[in-house]
Every structure is written in structure tokens, then in C-alpha cells.
Amino acid sequence: MPADQPAGATATSAATSAGAHAAHAAAGDAPRRAAAAAALRDVPRVPGAPKPDPILVADGVVRRFGGLTAVDVAHVEVQRGAITALIGPNGAGKTTFFNLLTGFDKPDEGDWTFDGQPLGGVAAHKVARRGMVRTFQLTKALSRLTVLENMRLGAVGQRGESLVKALFAPLWRDQETANTERAHELLSRFKLDAKAADFAGSLSGGQRKLLEMARALMTGPKMVMLDEPMAGVNPALTQSLLGHVKDLREEGMTVLFVEHDMDMVRDISDWVIVMAQGRVVAEGTPDDVMADPAVIDAYLGGHHDAPLDAEDEERQLAEVDAEVEQEFAADDAAHARTGTAGDTAAPHRAPGTTTDTEGSAR
Amino acid sequence: MDWGSIFTNAAVSLIGVQTVIYALAGIGLNVQFGYAGLLNFGQAAFAAIGAYGIATMVAIAGLPLWLGVVVGVVGAGLFALVLGVPTLRLRADYLAIATIAAAEIVRLLLRSSSLREYTGGSGGVNGFSGDFYALNPFSPGTYGFGPWRFSERTTWVLLVAWVLIAVCCLVVWLLMRSPWGRVLKGIREDEDAVRSLGKNVYAYKMQALVIGGVIGALAGFVSALASGSVQADLYGTPFTFFIYTVLLLGGAARVLGPVVGAMIFWAVLSLTDNVLAQMIQGGYMPTWLMTDTQAGQVRFMLVGLALMLLMIFRPQGIFGDRRELAIDAR
Numbered sequence: 001m002p003a004d005q006p007a008g009a010t011a012t013s014a015a016t017s018a019g020a021h022a023a024h025a026a027a028g029d030a031p032r033r034a035a036a037a038a039a040l041r042d043v044p045r046v047p048g049a050p051k052p053d054p055i056l057v058a059d060g061v062v063r064r065f066g067g068l069t070a071v072d073v074a075h076v077e078v079q080r081g082a083i084t085a086l087i088g089p090n091g092a093g094k095t096t097f098f099n100l101l102t103g104f105d106k107p108d109e110g111d112w113t114f115d116g117q118p119l120g121g122v123a124a125h126k127v128a129r130r131g132m133v134r135t136f137q138l139t140k141a142l143s144r145l146t147v148l149e150n151m152r153l154g155a156v157g158q159r160g161e162s163l164v165k166a167l168f169a170p171l172w173r174d175q176e177t178a179n180t181e182r183a184h185e186l187l188s189r190f191k192l193d194a195k196a197a198d199f200a201g202s203l204s205g206g207q208r209k210l211l212e213m214a215r216a217l218m219t220g221p222k223m224v225m226l227d228e229p230m231a232g233v234n235p236a237l238t239q240s241l242l243g244h245v246k247d248l249r250e251e252g253m254t255v256l257f258v259e260h261d262m263d264m265v266r267d268i269s270d271w272v273i274v275m276a277q278g279r280v281v282a283e284g285t286p287d288d289v290m291a292d293p294a295v296i297d298a299y300l301g302g303h304h305d306a307p308l309d310a311e312d313e314e315r316q317l318a319e320v321d322a323e324v325e326q327e328f329a330a331d332d333a334a335h336a337r338t339g340t341a342g343d344t345a346a347p348h349r350a351p352g353t354t355t356d357t358e359g360s361a362r
Numbered sequence: 363m364d365w366g367s368i369f370t371n372a373a374v375s376l377i378g379v380q381t382v383i384y385a386l387a388g389i390g391l392n393v394q395f396g397y398a399g400l401l402n403f404g405q406a407a408f409a410a411i412g413a414y415g416i417a418t419m420v421a422i423a424g425l426p427l428w429l430g431v432v433v434g435v436v437g438a439g440l441f442a443l444v445l446g447v448p449t450l451r452l453r454a455d456y457l458a459i460a461t462i463a464a465a466e467i468v469r470l471l472l473r474s475s476s477l478r479e480y481t482g483g484s485g486g487v488n489g490f491s492g493d494f495y496a497l498n499p500f501s502p503g504t505y506g507f508g509p510w511r512f513s514e515r516t517t518w519v520l521l522v523a524w525v526l527i528a529v530c531c532l533v534v535w536l537l538m539r540s541p542w543g544r545v546l547k548g549i550r551e552d553e554d555a556v557r558s559l560g561k562n563v564y565a566y567k568m569q570a571l572v573i574g575g576v577i578g579a580l581a582g583f584v585s586a587l588a589s590g591s592v593q594a595d596l597y598g599t600p601f602t603f604f605i606y607t608v609l610l611l612g613g614a615a616r617v618l619g620p621v622v623g624a625m626i627f628w629a630v631l632s633l634t635d636n637v638l639a640q641m642i643q644g645g646y647m648p649t650w651l652m653t654d655t656q657a658g659q660v661r662f663m664l665v666g667l668a669l670m671l672l673m674i675f676r677p678q679g680i681f682g683d684r685r686e687l688a689i690d691a692r
Contacts, residue, residue, distance in 0.1 A: 104554065128560035140555035142548050152541070153548050154559050160541030161561070163569050167536045176541065212555075219560055 032250050036082035036270040037285075043271075045284035045292075048075035055080035055223055055254050056101070056132075061110030063096055063278075070096045071107070072278040078223075083245065083255040085265045085286070088275035089299050094258045095137055097275065098227050102134045103127040115222060129156060131222035137231065137258070141208040143201030147192060150200050150211055151183035152176070154218025183218060190214045190244065206237035213244060224248055226257035230264055242268055262290065274298060363644050368636040373509035375632035379516065379588045381624045382523035383409075383581050387601075388608045388620025389530045390577030395606075396614035397538060398570035399550030401458035404445070404465030405605050408575040410597035411437045412582025414472055417592040418480060420490035427493035431583065438579035441468075442572040450567045465602065473594035486593035494587045519588045526584070527621060530577050535617045537573075546570055547615070607669060613679030622680055630668060634661040 043049050054077035063071040071093040078084050086094050099105035101112065103124035111120040114132055122130070142150050158179070159165050160172030187193045190210045195203060200211060209229060216224060229245065230238050245268055248255050259265050265272060265286055272289040274282040276298035282289055289295055375381060387405055394400040415434025419425045445464055449457045471477060473484040481487065500514035512520065537543050545566050548556040553563045586592045604627070605620075612623025638657040641647040652660060672679075 102558070104557070123562075124554075124557045125560050125562050128558055133560075134558050136554070136558070140552045140558075142551035142555060144551055145544070145547055149544055149547075153544055153556065153561075156560050158541045161545055163537075163542055166540035166542035167533070169536075169540070172541060215559065 030246065030250055032081060032252065033246070033270070036079065036249065040079055040082065040271050040285065043079075043283075045282075045288050047280040047283055049077070049283050051077040051079040053080045054078060056112065056114050056256070058101065058112035059110060061097070061100055061107050061112060063093075063100055063105065063107045069278050071100060073097060073110070073275075073280055076273060076280050076283075078254065078256055078273075079271060080254050081249065081252060082270040083249050083257070083268055084271045084273060085269035086256060086258045086273050086275060087260070087262075087265055087289075088281075091277075092275040092298075093278040094275055095227055096278075098134065098225055098258060101127075102132060102225060104134075128219060128221075131220075132225065133216045133219045133221040133223075134225040135209075135212045135216055135227055135229065137227040139205065139208040139212050141200040141203060141211055143199060145200055146197055147187065147200050147203070147211060148180070148183055148196040150215050151187060151218055152179050154215040155179040155182070156219050179218075186214045186217055191240070206233040206241075209233055209241060210237075210244070213241070217248075221253060223254040223256065226255065228258050228260065230259060230261055238264070266290070363637075363640045363646070368633065368640065370509040371636050372629045372633045375628040376625050377510065377520065377524075378628065379519060379523075379584075381628045382520060382527060383585045383588070384605060384608045384627065385527050385621045385624035386523065386530065386584060387578050387581035387605045388612070388624055389527065389534060390574040390581070391605050391609050392574075392614060392616075392620050393534060393537075393546075393570050393577065394574035396609060396616070396619065397543065397550060398546045398567060399454065400450075400567060400571055400574075401454055402461045402571065402574065403458050403599075403602055404461030404468075405574075405578050406597040406599065406601035407461075407465035407468040408438045408441065408578030409582035409585060409601065410465075410468055410472060410592075410594065411441055412579030413586035413592045413597070414481060414487070414582075414594075415579070416583055416586050417482075417487040417490045420493065421487050422480060422482075427490075430490070434579045434583060435576050438575045438582075439572050442575035443568070446568045446571045450564055450571070462599065462602075465597075465599070469594050469597055472597075481594070482592075484594065486591055488591035491587050491590040516588075519584065523584045523588075526580055530580070531617050531621065538617065542566075550615075607665075610679055611669070611672065613681030616679070616681035619679060619681045626680070627665070631661060631665055634664045 039052050043051055056076075056078040058073055058076045060075070061071060061073045062069065086097070088094050096105065100107050100110075101119075103119075103122055103126070106121065111118060113119060114127075114130060117130070119127060119130065119132070128134075142153070145153070155175075158172065159175055160169075165171045184193060184196065187196055190213070192203075192207060192210055192214065195207065200208065203211060209232075213224075213226070213229065226245070229241055233241060242264060245255060245257070249270075257269075269286055272282075272284060272286050273280055274289055274292075274295050281298050282292045282294045284292065387409055390408065391402060391405050394402045394405075412434040415437050416427065416430035419430035419433050420427055441464075445457070445460055449460045472481045473486075474481075475483050477483070495515060495518065498514060498518040500517050502514050504511050504513060505517040506512050538546070545556060545561050548559075548561070549563055549566055553567075557563045582597075585596070608623040608627050609620050610623070611627055612619035612621065635657065638647070638652070638660060639654065642649075642652065642654050642657060676682075
């Protein structure tokens with residue numbers, strides 16, 4: 001239903017539709033996508049809907065910053081083996097919720113389980129060891145380490161990371177060789193193998209995103225949490241990043257990601273959770289969610305920044321005209337007010353009204 | 363001007379007692395600041411704890427020297443824990459504030475008159491190095507060659523100190539090429555990223571703080587034993603700042619950086635000192651410009667100037683990698 005799509009979705013770029021097309025063509029050799037879609041088919045489209053096989057279940061998670069309740073999630077479940085998008089307008093609490101789930105922030109209330117085990121209050125590094133690894137909105141490449149060292153750092157259970165064993169290379173050399181091999185494999189998959197010896201700080205923004213994702217995979221995660229993986233990435237690289245995220249699902253990993261680009265969300269996600277003002281306001285498949293009035297409301301709220309359709313566009317243009325007019329008539333408040341009233345009733349007369357007001361003001 | 367003595371003195375400073383003390387303290391700081399990115403502004407206190415560990419155990423408690431060494435090492439480790447527990451979970455600058463304050467507290471406690479019975483007050487402690495020199499294998503005489511000629515006592519101190527430096531450098535090299543060192547360097551770059559990869563950042567920072575502090579205590583041992591006395595005021599903030607100077611001069615996060623930095627620092631200091639002194643004595647320096655007593659201050663100004671030039675033209679230090687600086691760290 002294109003007419004019902006919220007703002008961002010209408011600006012479909014040629015590149016993304018091409019990508020979506022490719023994804024459709026490849027549906028045959030993407031069995032996990034089909035499986036995820038089948039599993040989620042009968043899930044009710046309501047906030048907090050129970051999933052057939054949830055890997056992550058959160059209950060009553062609340063985080064307050066002084067008087068502001070940044071996150072207030074009553075109940076949410078994330079389906080195992082699916083790509084779930086977490087969307088919402090700026091300030092909806094998506095990143096804060098991410099930080100809570102991954103142990104980078106502590107909630108005021110609430111609890112959640114990951115893979116059947118309670119994870120509330122567990123320190124960030126232990127969360128990662130349990131198989132839930134995250135990336136950051138502002139990419140954190142370790143600048144003055146080489147790309148390869150960045151990758152090796154990601155490997156878990158390294159004997160050489162204990163202070164005493166570190167002194168004796170024979171104790172960890174085998175493991176290091178194996179990790180290096182795996183790092184090279186991942187780097188070539190992410191097309192970063194030529195950069196292995198360079199400092200991570202010398203990479204471009206998009207390459208850093210790739211490196212961060214590859215490094216996260218070095219931990220051998222069950223669930224990957226991506227915080228705005230596409231932010232600041234050029235369109236060509238976006239396609240490659242999208243492909244990598246889809247690959248994660250095909251490898252049996254669960255993906256939860258925060259994203260603003262609706263085209264991307266539609267292209268890759270099996271399920272979408274919408275947050276607004278700290279709460280989950282809607283859930284469903286991408287198409288369901290984008291048709292949901294609650295979502296449109298959440299995104300556009302009182303501030304209709306972008307037009308929804310032709311009628312709306314006209315109305316907004318009229319509003320802008322009214323504002324311009326108000327500026328002109330600043331010295332005559334009474335006239336300006338009449339102008340605004342007339343403008344809502346008959347938008348097309350707005351420019352004319354402006355001239356009138358101007359004339360009478362003089 | 364007697365250029366012969368000027369260069370002899372500079373050559374002696376290259377490997378002399380001051381150099382080895384600062385090199386050791388610098389190696390410790392390198393583990394903390396250079397590799398782990400911990401802003402420890404209290405390295406002087408770690409050296410003071412080492413020095414007073416020996417001094418008080420031997421001279422005041424009458425215990426053997428080795429016990430003093432143990433007390434110094436354990437004391438420095440405990441001091442690192444006390445500093446680290448409240449601050450290492452916080453942002454980097456909190457550690458800087460806590461360490462500089464704690465170092466001053468240590469110094470003021472050591473020199474306080476109410477503790478005179480135990481630490482000798484502002485006069486300090488002496489008469490504890492007998493055991494150390496009793497172990498001296500060198501019979502009385504002069505040892506060395508060329509400009510490097512030392513008494514048997516200094517030779518013994520320098521031998522022990524350079525062995526310590528070699529061992530510490532070896533340990534640092536072994537650690538920093540290992541996955542452990544990689545985690546540390548990762549923490550320096552971005553600790554949240556390292557945390558997200560499943561590493562216990564807090565524990566690594568604590569380990570680095572303790573190791574660096576214990577190496578700092580070794581510097582204190584050498585300092586105390588070389589002079590045969592300890593005074594709290596030797597371990598004030600200028601000591602810490604000179605250690606930073608030495609470290610940045612040689613190149614942070616390089617195994618030999620602090621050693622080479624200390625050698626250059628003290629050789630240059632000796633060079634400027636002697637050149638100025640000789641210029642004044644020889645009448646080359648007009649007295650309205652500088653007197654003998656002022657020369658001591660001016661040499662530090664010149665060293666400061668040299669450092670500024672170094673930071674402008676070679677900001678990575680002697681051993682640093684210029685490529686690293688091309689990267690905006692954040």
C-alpha cells in the first residue's frame with residue numbers, strides 16, 4: 001500500500017529497489033529468511049506479541065534520566081534466527097534500550113532473559129561472552145591498532161589474554177594462529193583483506209562499519225545487535241552491508257538492529273518493533289508496521305515535517321505561506337491572525353492574503 | 363671552555379644514576395599511560411613507597427633488606443589497588459585527579475612531623491643501604507672505560523639498575539606482543555569497544571596500574587640505595603612530570619622509549635648545565651644576562667624549549683611511529 005507508507009519510505013532510491021529485487025531473486029537460496037517469515041506469520045501484530053521461539057525476552061524495562069523516562073518497555077520478544085528492526089523517531093529510546101540490553105547501562109527496573117538465561121544486571125563484557133555482541137552508533141574502530149589486531153581482539157577465550165600465560169608465547173601461539181586464520185577469512189568476506197596491515201584509523205567511515213561488524217563476528221555470537229549500521233555509509237557500501245546482515249541470518253544468527261532508513265528496514269527485516277517515547281508502540285512485518293497509523297503518528301506526531309501525499313503537501317505549503325505572511329505582518333498582529341485563519345480554510349488564497357495584509361499594513 | 367669535561371659529564375649522564383631511576387619509573391608509566399592509556403599522575407608516590415619500604419624496614423624496624431623490598435613491592439601494589447578501585451570504572455580524568463592528589467598525600471604523610479618516629483619527618487631516613495653494599499662484588503677502586511668511570515659503589519648500583527631495566531623491558535616486550543597487551547592497547551583506544559568484545563576492561567586496567575606501580579617502586583629502590591638516604595620531597599610532582607617528559611621524549615607505547623628518553627633527558631640536562639656554567643666561569647656570558655645560580659634554572663628552560671621543538675617537529679617521540687599520529691584518535 002504505497003499511499004499509506006510513512007514519510008521515509010516514499011523516497012525510494014533506485015539503488016535500494018535494485019537490492020530488494022536481488023533479494024527476491026535469491027529467496028530460493030535463503031532458506032532461513034523463508035523460515036523466519038513462516039515462524040512469524042501467525043504472530044499477532046500488537047506491541048509485546050509473544051513469538052514462537054524467542055531468544056530475547058524483556059519485561060518491564062524502565063530507565064529514567066532524572067524526570068525523563070527514556071525507556072519504558074512493558075514486554076518485548078525477539079524471534080530467534082530472524083532479523084528484527086528496532087525503529088522509531090529520534091529520542092524514542094532505541095539506543096538506550098540497546099545499552100540496557102547489552103549491559104552498557106543499568107535499568108531502574110526490569111529484567112530480561114537471553115537464550116533462556118537471565119541477563120538483567122550482567123556486566124557488559126559478560127553479556128558479550130554469553131553470545132550477545134553489539135556494535136555502536138558512532139563506530140568504534142580501535143584506531144591505532146591494525147585492522148588485523150582489531151580482528152584478533154574479537155576472539156574470545158584467548159589463553160594469551162591472561163596476564164601470566166601472556167608471558168609464555170608457546171601457551172597461546174597455536175590459538176593465535178587459528179584466530180589469525182579466522183580473522184583473515186572474515187576480512188576477505190568483508191573485502192577488508194587488503195587493509196589487514198593498516199591502522200584501523202586510516203579506514204573510511206564505511207570500512208570502519210564493516211570492520212566493526214567483522215570484529216563482532218570474531219566473538220562467535222548467537223545474537224548481533226547493530227546500532228545504526230548504515231549511518232554515514234555511502235549507497236554502494238550500503239548494499240554490501242545489507243548483504244552481510246542477511247548472511248548473518250543465513251548462518252543462524254539472530255540480528256536486532258536500529259535503523260532510520262525505511263528502505264533498508266523493509267529490504268532486510270523479518271519483523272519490526274517500533275518505539276516511541278520509550279515505549280513499544282507497534283510490532284509487525286515491515287509492510288504491516290508501515291501501514292500502522294500508530295507508527296505514522298509516532299514518526300510524524302505534531303510535527304509533520306514531510307508531506308504524506310498531495311493533499312497534505314498542499315496544506316503544508318499553505319502553512320509555510322502563512323508563516324511568511326506572519327513575518328511580514330509582524331507589526332500588525334490582528335491582521336496576521338486573520339491571515340492564518342483564512343489560510344486553513346482556503347489554502348490557495350494564502351499568497352493573495354499575504355499581499356492583502358501587506359497592503360493594508362502600509 | 364673545557365669541552366672535554368662537558369662531554370665526559372654528558373656521557374656519564376647517559377647511563378648514570380638519575381637516568382636509571384627515571385628509566386625504570388618511565389617503564390612503569392609506559393605500561394599505564396603508553397599502553398593502557400591510564401593517566402597516572404602519581405608515579406612519584408609509587409617510587410616513594412618503594413624507597414620508604416626499604417628505608418623504614420631496614421633503618422627503623424631493623425629488618426633485613428629483602429623484607430624491605432617485599433614491603434615496597436607489596437605496598438606499591440596495594441597503593442595501585444586503592445587508587446584503582448574507586449576510579450578505574452570512571453572516566454580517565456578521574457584517575458588523573460585521584461593519583462595526583464594521592465601522591466601528594468603520600469609525600470605529605472611521609473614528611474609529617476607526627477610520623478617522624480617511623481619515617482624520619484622532612485629529614486627522611488638514612489643508614490639502610492649497608493646490606494646492599496655488603497653484597498657488592500666489586501672491590502674498592504674505579505671501574506669502566508673512556509668517559510664512563512665509576513666508584514665501586516656506583517658501579518654496583520648501576521649494574522643492578524641496568525639489570526632491572528633489562529628485565530623490565532623484557533617483561534614489557536613479552537606482555538605487549540601477547541594478546542594481553544593487545545587488550546591493553548585496545549582499552550587505550552576505546553574501552554567500550556573492548557568491553558563489547560567480552561573483555562573485563564576493569565580487571566585489565568587494574569593489572570596495568572599495579573604492574574606499572576610496582577616497576578615505579580623499583581625506581582624508588584634504586585633511588586634510595588644509590589644515595590643511601592630517602593627524603594619525601596624528592597618524590598613530589600616534578601618527579602612525576604619529569605617521568606612523563608622522559609616517556610614522551612622517547613616515545614610512548616614503545617618498549618625502549620622510556621629508556622632512551624631518560625638517557626637523552628639527562629644527557630641534555632647535563633650538557634646545558636655544564637655549557638652554561640663554563641660560559642659563566644670563562645667570562646663568555648655577561649653577568650647581567652645570567653649568573654652562576656641562575657644557570658641552574660635556565661637549563662630547565664632550555665630543556666623545556668627543546669621539548670617544545672620536539673613536540674612540534676617530532677611529536678611521536680624518538681621511537682614513535684609517525685603514522686599513528688596521522689590518525690585522529692577519536
